[in-house]
Amino acid sequence: MYDFTEIFCSVDDFFKKFEPIxxxxxxxxKKRQRIRQATLSLSEIVTISICYKASQMHNFKAFFQLLCQYESRLFKELPCYKNILTLINQHQLAIHALHYALNQHKEDSYLWIDSTPLPVCKNKRIPKEHHALDDIASRGKSSMGWFYGCKLHLLMNHQGEIVNSDISNGHIADIRKVEKLVDGLSARVYGDRGYISQALKETLKEQGIDLITYPRKNMKVMLLPFSDEFHLRQRKRIETLIGLLKEKYHLVTGKHRSIAGFLSGVFSSLCAYQLCQKNKPQIHVVNSLAYP
Incomplete structure (x- = not known):
């Protein structure tokens, strides 16, 4: 369960420094567009968006009605349903900035990488026109089959915290996002067979990144150190993280009607996980020096 006041304090601490910038x-x-201050502060708008993702409710309108009925005392003046949706979509960049700030200082010597599809419609609707997200969505294929939408790429440390993330079109290969995710880091990164690339491995090695995966069935089997073998087996923990994002924090939904709405929803889910998830999927780290 989440607490409005606790989430608001965490969000407001960030925006006290970031809001003027x-x-x-x-x-x-937006020099030609008039920017008007809302009745709600930026911290309040972002807090409402995050609390909705942590509320276990699938309908924002029902959530906002309950908010107006039982928690309106926490806000100076709540706008109507249509205006709060507009405000959240307008300030998706602020939600993204908060998510980025929550990722800072969470580096580690051992990291796990994975991606997950973000379908924007059901498969039976793929042949039909989907104008709202045409600019960023595309057909892609995952281990679960074909989908139409985007991909979320995640980097996780042993404490179950999100170190970095990125969004791409649905058809983008996982290996094309690795360099961006690990930029500025120095660690051993564990991934599935979708990240196999000798050229990428050599490039990352020069940056202080050791990318470790299991070989494909048609590749020569190489014995790994005990620590790497153990950490590769723990890769399922990042799949647990993705499962929490989808099931508990509503990462995937087909109700978005604009790109801004889609992005604000994704980053709100990530922020909700970072701020509200108490028991994160942690991994016991084995020191490579202790086991040859």
């Missing part, structure tokens, strides 16, 4: 950036990017 954020408004200055918007004025520079």
């Amino acid at each position: 954020y408004w200055q950036f918007l004025k520079q990017e």
